[in-house]
Amino acid sequence: MDGQDTKFNYKIIVAAMVAVIMGILIAFYYSYAQSRSEITFLEQEKELLVKDLTLMKTNVDRLSALNEVNEIELESSKYRVQELIDSVGRLNFTVEKLREYKTELRRLEAKNDSLKLKNNFLRYNNMLLTDKYKKAKKEVEQLRGKSLTLAEAEALQRQKINELNKELKLKNYLSLQNTEVSGFRLRSGKPIITNKASIIEKLRGCVTVVADINEMNTQKVIYYQFLGPNMQVVEDNANTISVNGNVYSKRLEFLFTGEDTQVCNFITLPQGSLEEGTYRLNIFENERLLSYSEFELK
Numbered sequence: 001m002d003g004q005d006t007k008f009n010y011k012i013i014v015a016a017m018v019a020v021i022m023g024i025l026i027a028f029y030y031s032y033a034q035s036r037s038e039i040t041f042l043e044q045e046k047e048l049l050v051k052d053l054t055l056m057k058t059n060v061d062r063l064s065a066l067n068e069v070n071e072i073e074l075e076s077s078k079y080r081v082q083e084l085i086d087s088v089g090r091l092n093f094t095v096e097k098l099r100e101y102k103t104e105l106r107r108l109e110a111k112n113d114s115l116k117l118k119n120n121f122l123r124y125n126n127m128l129l130t131d132k133y134k135k136a137k138k139e140v141e142q143l144r145g146k147s148l149t150l151a152e153a154e155a156l157q158r159q160k161i162n163e164l165n166k167e168l169k170l171k172n173y174l175s176l177q178n179t180e181v182s183g184f185r186l187r188s189g190k191p192i193i194t195n196k197a198s199i200i201e202k203l204r205g206c207v208t209v210v211a212d213i214n215e216m217n218t219q220k221v222i223y224y225q226f227l228g229p230n231m232q233v234v235e236d237n238a239n240t241i242s243v244n245g246n247v248y249s250k251r252l253e254f255l256f257t258g259e260d261t262q263v264c265n266f267i268t269l270p271q272g273s274l275e276e277g278t279y280r281l282n283i284f285e286n287e288r289l290l291s292y293s294e295f296e297l298k
Helices: 002-066 071-090 095-170
Strands: 176-187 190-193 202-209 218-227 241-243 246-248 250-256 261-268 277-285 288-297
Touching (some): 176 277, 176 288, 202 218, 202 277, 218 246, 218 261, 250 261
Antiparallel strands (some): 176 190, 218 277, 277 288
16 A cells, blocks of 8 residues: 555656646746747837938938038937947847837937928028029129110210310301390281280390301301290290200201301290290300390290
């Protein structure tokens, strides 16, 4: 009986040991499976984290290449991103470390977004400055063109003035004296002198050309310019004469014998077209004022 009891006890002990070993194996298997699952999860997260960090590093490098944001901020971001990439590459991950680095990644992403906003703002400002520069350049070119046009006009004007001065030096002008002006109204076709502005129909101007034997038997042209109280040119039968931009009331052509010669002529205007005030007769030869006389109309 003792032998059988001993043998039975031995079997119980062996069975218990097998059960313990099986339990240990089962526990080890589940622990191993859980560890493999956690390792697989951490490796996947590690790959995603490395991918995000690499993408962020690329963005930071691109901003650095554009040289459009603060260099100190860029260098700081580049250093921190590289530091995280290096750390991820050599660390044995845990869930706590993963959470820590994910938090750091989110912080860097926010900073990277801030850098992008700054970069976009700078690019927008650069675009505005470029537009302003192009506009200013266009205005400068237009001003240069106008300046050249004005310079050419001034040069042409100076040339005309020089030519006119040369002509004035070479030309002998008439000498005039005793310039007189009279107003007339018509009664039965006969002219009657008057100084009443409202009834005048004609204005006559007379002047004496002083003798000059050097100009004997030459054809001369002079211009009458009647000016009203407001300095407007009084028209002859609603007509005026324009010569080189100067406006005259009438053109007179006569043969100068070289002796004292009185030249008289008149302009015709509608009755009632004149107003009271001081009038003036200017007499020109080749744009040069030779004589004038003022007269009053009541």
